[in-house]
Amino acid sequence: MIIGDSSALITLAIVEKLDLLEKLFGKLYVPYAVYNEVTKIDKPYSTILGDFLENKVKKVYLKIEKLGMGSGELEAITLYRELNADLLLIDDNRGKKFAILNGIKVIGSLGVLIKAKEKGYIKEVKPLINLIEKSEIYISEKLINQVLTICDELS
Numbered sequence: 001m002i003i004g005d006s007s008a009l010i011t012l013a014i015v016e017k018l019d020l021l022e023k024l025f026g027k028l029y030v031p032y033a034v035y036n037e038v039t040k041i042d043k044p045y046s047t048i049l050g051d052f053l054e055n056k057v058k059k060v061y062l063k064i065e066k067l068g069m070g071s072g073e074l075e076a077i078t079l080y081r082e083l084n085a086d087l088l089l090i091d092d093n094r095g096k097k098f099a100i101l102n103g104i105k106v107i108g109s110l111g112v113l114i115k116a117k118e119k120g121y122i123k124e125v126k127p128l129i130n131l132i133e134k135s136e137i138y139i140s141e142k143l144i145n146q147v148l149t150i151c152d153e154l155s
Contacts, residue, residue, distance in 0.1 A: 001027040001083060002107075005076040006037040007091035007137075009053075011109035013038075013045035014135045015128040018052050020116045025087060031060040031075030058083070069095050080104055110139070110147050117151050126153045 002025040009030070012018050021028045035057045039050040060075040060082065073095035080088045080099075090096050091108045099106050107115075110129075116122045129144055148154040 001025065001029070001085045002087045002089050003076050003080045003083065003085045004028055004030045004034060004053075004056075005088065005090040005092065005095065006034050006070075006072045008089045008109040008112070009034070009038055009049060010043075010045060011091060011132055011135075011137050012112060013049050013052075014137065015113075015131045017113065017116070017122070017128065018048070020112055020121055021089070023121055024112065024115050024119065027056075028089075029056050029058050029079060029083060029085070031072070031079045032057055033060075033071035033075040037070075037072045069098065073098075077102070077104060110143065114147060114150055124153060125151045 002021060004021070009018070012020065030053050035053050038053070039046050058079055060078045073090065073092055076088060076090065077095070077099055079085070086105065088099050088104050088106045089112070090099060090106055096106050096108070113122065113125045113128055117125050122128070126148060129139070129147065132139060145154060
């Protein structure tokens with residue numbers, strides 16, 4: 001079971017690979033704050049995300065303080081704990097660091113793509129990274145090179 005946060009879900013929606021989450025991790029759940037974040041923005045992928053996540057939304061009562069993070073990250077971390085999930089899907093650096101410091105296992109959208117290639121669900125990661133780079137999502141050149149090296153696609 002995996003719990004999703006907004007930024008990583010948006011990235012996977014942009015490359016049209018949301019289906020990988022259930023293929024790789026079984027069940028996916030998101031807290032209401034994440035659902036609201038990804039469906040209330042005026043972007044083409046908002047409807048796709050809304051339809052995909054409609055039956056995966058869980059109510060969460062926050063038990064931790066903001067700590068400089070958004071409601072989506074905090075609710076996702078809380079939901080991870082409440083459901084005893086296996087992984088937290090998160091791209092936000094601050095949220096990811098907080099989660100790791102609190103013993104939460106995390107994976108980012110690019111980690112999902114790496115796993116999907118390893119399992120044979122996708123053939124190449126590079127074209128998907130190219131799509132991400134053309135969107136509003138920022139990925140550092142260093143991270144792109146690391147991912148392409150792991151996937152043996154650096155050329």
